[in-house]
Amino acid sequence: MVAYDTGPGAAAVTAESVRRTYHLAEPIHAVDGVSLSLGEGSFTAVMGPSGSGKSTLMNLVGCLDTPDEGRIEVDGRSVGELSDTERARLRGTEIGFVFQTFNLMPRLTAVENVRLPMVFHDGVDADRQERAQTLLERVGLGDRLEHEPSELSGGQRQRVALARALANEPTLVLADEPTGNLDTETEAEIMELLVELNEAGATILLVTHERAVAEYADHVVHLLDGKIEDLEHLSDARDVTAREQATEGAGNRRPTGEGEA
């Protein structure tokens, strides 16, 4: 059963009747029977109030957590059936995280931070340094390679985090409130960058509680009490006004936002 589908073609990530229960005083279903399929190259936002299960869903999709019931597949592999080590490897190769608090390694330079996922993933041994530099240049930080996070502005740090998320060419980029700690101007820059990366082929799942941020995506999943309340297809509805306004200048945005990269 796939209740909600965000995009044509092969699915990058699928969730089937996923339930995650926390056993507190009484069992709480943080995620309660969610079925969702993220198409390759899609750009989906997850919205919902606090406690609606956004973070839990993200942890599940990001292979940081495993479902109590149901099944999550990333790149065709069922996350719940993997060992700890296999999940760590899957995270490293198939998931790129972008956090609200940036979460860069404080004592490593920008380029070393971007290299980090490649360092833990021994498979990609092709010139890591060169690839990290290319990625940083792609997010506009070609001149900040050797800066430590403390020497960078918030927006720059988030760009480093974005470059890091792309390091191992992941199936999915998971962005958890990526602009929550940024001012509106920087927010627009980062969101444009996400749109650009999406257009270049990256599958993106964005968690936010701001409508304006969610509207950069093609699809919006509304969560409430651990369940999917609604799935909005912004681009299918050709409801692009809000996005065009916010991203003025991002003129190369393709009109439909469908999955072909």
Add this chain to the structure above:
Amino acid sequence: MNLRESLRISWRSIRAHKLRSALTTLGVIIGIAAVITFMVLGGGFSEDIVGDIEAEQEPSMTVQTQTTPEDGFGVMLVETPIYTESDVDALEQREGVEYVAPQGSLDVVQTTADDEQLTGAVDAQATTADRFEHATFVDGEPFDGADEAVVNEQAGQAFEANLSAGDELELTFEDGETTTVTVAGVVESELGDQTPPQVFVPADEHYTTTVETPDGDEERAYPTLQIGAEGLDDVDPVQETAVDYLEDESHAAELKEDDDEIAVQTVEDAIEQFDDLVGQLTVFIGAVAGIALVVGSIGIANIMIVSVTERTREIGIMKAVGATKRDIMQLFLVESVVLGVIGAVVGVAAGLGFGYLGVWLLGWPMVYPLEWVAVAVAVGIGVGVVSGLYPAWRGARVDPIEALRHE
């Protein structure tokens, strides 16, 4: 994750807390420096005493009685006169034996030469001229008569006049009697500078200690014998023969105390025994110094646990970008091993430095205890691994979701 990358990341975090890392390694540095210092001092002491003993081998051996002290370790010489004249005669008949020279102390309390009196400083020994068969004379020759004596270099230099052959020497015994001898020769000491000043006089005329033999006779007996073999090739068989005879057939075997042991040693054997003794002592002191090492490794473990707690969030980040438990373990282990190795290397350098200063002040030769340097570095790595294991394991177990929430 390859080792170079772990080293790079670990080194960053060590450098980020320079003072803390320095203080942490200080424990290991002090421990290893102390061990190395004692090894240098022990080696220097040993070398100082043994090093200047004549390297040239002589076909002679010494028979002495040894016992193990009740408290402590090592050996003690027993001065009981148990080697009788009959034993001396019997040993002389054995194949390969060139001579057997008995030796026993005389209770001389004062030595006088040219009106210069030395009290208690010079040790008087009664022996036979054979004892000097293989000795090197600086001046003169062995004694050849009741009123002649041989002095060693130390005794010669003890007097301002610096004794040489022909000088007169007056010996005063405990009972007040005196006798005057003429120095026939000055002999080199085979045991080097550590030998006390000694004067040798003929046993026949001066030695009077007797014991009752198992056969019931009264015979002169000595606490020490020197056996000369006919050649270097005869040393081993003679040593064997002498041991067999002395242990089974001699008067000495019956006269000695049960706990005492008859030792027949060449100069080399004696050196070896001495080296063993100094070695044991050095290791003992080194072990005490090793306690500092244990304290040092506890210090590393402690700071690594703090470090894991402090870097919980970093662990979360690394896990999010694909670090496995093994990667995290490796990172923290590499960090503690680096601390241990730094401690070992600096400790070895400091230990050699202090040791050098010590032997220089004491006038001993410098000895580089290379095997202990290797041990120290191995211990440094070991300390790093042992003290890093638990913290690294804790780090590896960190839940990434919790860690990422950690401020």
